Amino acid sequence: QGQLVESGGGLVQAGDSLRLSCVASERTFRLYTIGWFRQAPGKEREFVTATSSSGSRLYNADSMKARFTVSRDSGKKTVYLQMDSLKPEDTAIYYCAAGQGGRWSQALSYVYWGQGTQVTVSS
Numbered sequence: 001q002g003q004l005v006e007s008g009g010g011l012v013q014a015g016d017s018l019r020l021s022c023v024a025s026e027r028t029f030r031l032y033t034i035g036w037f038r039q040a041p042g043k044e045r046e047f048v049t050a051t052s053s054s055g056s057r058l059y060n061a062d063s064m065k066a067r068f069t070v071s072r073d074s075g076k077k078t079v080y081l082q083m084d085s086l087k088p089e090d091t092a093i094y095y096c097a098a099g100q101g102g103r104w105s106q107a108l109s110y111v112y113w114g115q116g117t118q119v120t121v122s123s
Helices: 025-030 061-068
Strands: 005-006 011-014 020-024 033-038 047-052 055-061 069-075 079-082 092-097 110-113 117-122
Touching: 005 092, 020 025, 020 033, 020 092, 020 117, 033 061, 033 079, 047 061, 047 069, 047 079, 055 061, 055 069, 079 092
Parallel strands: 011 117
Antiparallel strands: 005 020, 020 079, 033 047, 033 092, 047 055, 069 079, 092 110, 092 117
């Protein structure tokens, strides 16, 4: 019911771009806010961005907003995370998650999680 499947991660060089995909079930895509989080080794899970079912967006910080873009494709039931000008510090496992209510930036607000996709940025 709340299945989320991420894809698109990989090994890239600093300055490259990647687009991550998060495919959701129809109900989840239609009713839930979809968020992106990332977790680097030895660090806590970090909020990246989120988009609501109505298309509203929230980014963690201006620095991410300048390089990351979240979007939704209703036909494909997919939420994308376009990442440009990647830096080595962007290296992490990226997760998408679905939730209703609460603060978008808090992981506890999300009830469904994908398995994650690894992004590695070399210098």
